[in-house]
Amino acid sequence: MQVDFEDGETGGRYVLRTEDGEAVTTFSKAGDRIVIIDHTEVDDAVRGLGYGQMLIEQIVADMRKQSKKIVPLCPFAASQFRKHPEWADALN
Template identity: 55%
Template sequence: MLPITVEKDGPKGRYFIEAPGGVTAEMTFSQASDTLIIIDHTEVPDAFRGTGTGVRLVETLIADARASGTKIIPLCPFAAAQFKRHPEWSDVLETKVRMKPNSRRPDR
């Protein structure tokens, strides 16, 4: 099984798996705060299809989130679908809407 690597550059990062030949599957994220990660995008090339690689990427981020007490917002359609299939991940799913302090909804 190929290893999963994590790269971070400021608030952006990715979990990825690189196969021989340079084919890469990745899941990108944004660190919105110390306790909140947003999964932006998941890309799994055909070379990885049917191997569970996409789920492995999400599971690795979930394990890291649990270890650090971080919640996750899965904006990526693939990650959102996986959260729906795996209710056991609900402990790291952010379900509250957060607003910046002193922000107001526009008057209607």
């Protein structure tokens, strides 16, 4: 499945679309080196299929490549970071 990335001046979002629904994670930029994951939403029809986790995994991979750090304010994102201690290097 493909995760689409939409970038803006102050933030952006990652979107995973399927025939049945979509999952979206939004983020804000806090300077040049920090992103704040604000919100994750998964349509009811595709909830529980791991799409939210896929979005967070993609953000972690992208921010590592860009040498940026993440602040997971979104409760879902924060719970994913607790479940994946191997992502700790990406945290601010």
